[in-house]
Amino acid sequence: MAVSDPRTATVPTLPAHADPDTGRVLDSGLLHELSHAFGGPFHFLLPHRFDAHLAAFRAALRDAGVEGRVYYAKKANKAAVWMERCAAHGAGVDVASAPELREALGHGVRGESIVVTGPAKSDELLRLAVLQGCLIAVDALDELDLLITLALTGGVRPARLLLRRLPPAQRHSRFGMDAAEVAAAMDRCVTAGDAVRMEGFSFHLSGYATRPRAALAAELVDLCLRARVLGLQADRISIGGGFAVDYSSAEDWHGFLADQRPEHYHARKAFRTGDFYPYHSPVAGADALRAVLAAVPEGGRAGLAARLRETGTLLMMEPGRALLDRAGASVFRVQGVKDRGGYRIVTVDGTSLSLSEQWFNSEYLPDPYLVTPAGRAGGSEIHPACVAGASCLESDLLTWRKVPFPARPRVGDLLVYPNTAGYQMDSNESPFHDLPLPPKVVLDRLDGRPRWRLDRRPAC
Ligand SMILES: Cc1ncc(COP(=O)(O)O)c(C=O)c1O
Incomplete structure (x- = not known):
């Protein structure tokens, strides 16, 4: 406008x-x-906003008849109050460093409710996570080897883990493992025996589109079925975060994009409109989760929710921004x-x-x-x-x-x-x-x- x-x-x-x-x-x-x-x-x-968003995400899961867990992505805001709310509501937390993990534990979030993400995790973070019974999203084969060694030598077993999939549609992402690496990782988990508990797979997709999330989630469900044949637990998947936030109306946002030019900025600063966050999103927050659950993955007969139900797969998600909308x-x-x-x-x-x-x-x-x-x-x-x-x-x-x-x-x-x-x-x-x-x-x-x-x- x-x-x-x-x-x-x-x-x-x-x-x-x-x-x-x-x-x-x-x-x-x-x-x-x-x-x-x-x-x-x-x-x-x-904080009442955070509570309301958490309840809305849980309602979306309930309405779809899907067993699921919400983990707040702590990186989105450092305040203590969000940890306190997660502890009070029995919600999980997604951490990516040892200090973040200590913060979550220190504010009353139980280790079993914490998922540890981020690449090439430090020995300190992995050790603490294993000791506290956190779920570790393994990003690479060398990280898996380190984790297995820690579990075998540390006297605390098992190390709970997810294997993080590199999104095939985003193959330039530096996160996650490709198909061959995932296959090798599954074999290593089998060999590690009860030193590890391989609970499933995860991904984090850039962008906010719901259909690609549902499609990749369905692929992870298939991976779980393959892993179960190998004797692994593989009963859950995490679809990460990336639930959009709707900051402004469609009319204002599209009008803004059409009107803005360098002379509207100090020093004629020019921004590429593609670098702006999409400040209007027609489907956002818990509604985006509803859309992911309802989407029918390509070649499938039913929506993702049905696929999760019929395979007994629990759905994890790690929203950051969406839990903090207007908070x-x-x-x-x-x-x-x-x-x-x-x-x-x-x-x-x-x-x-x-x-x-x-x-x-x-x-x-x-x-x-x-x-x-x-x-x-x-x-x-x-x-x-x-x-x-x-x-x-x-x-x-x-x-x-x-x-x-x-x-x-x-x-x-x-x-x-x-x-x-x-x-x-x-x-x-x-x-x-x-x-x-x-x-x-x-x-x-x-x-x-x-x-x-x-x-x-x-x-x-
Ligand atoms: C593994 C993982 N989980 C969750 C998130 C949170 O994403 P958002 O705040 O967009 O929901 C991110 C963001 O980069 C991430 O990398």
């Missing part, structure tokens, strides 16, 4: 879906108080405003390291809200401004695009980036310039005055 601007003809806009809970927080006055208290940027988290936002204070003729450069009190998309040849596109001490700014005028970080890096822009703000941003106003919990807020954060990492605030209660607490207590 484009709005007209008297100075620069049109300025594209991409509003996020309206979210009443986030709106309530924006209008509560709490954010200015917290900005004053912390003296820097911060993130707020809405958090990032808050920055305007620290300076510079006029550049036709638009302004707003400099905020943090950096683009708190908005990871900026570090992948891309831009986090949902419009930030301008929040004044009196609440969300409104008005019919257009005040285009890009948003820069308080660093000495020329390229440190939280938003290169000239966002059409409804009022002139002023020092002391807040910019709130919506829906940042999934991968945006903390994957790239670092204490650059000796700036402290932005704290995270958990909002457990929104009715009346929002009730807040720190996600982690400050270290003493």
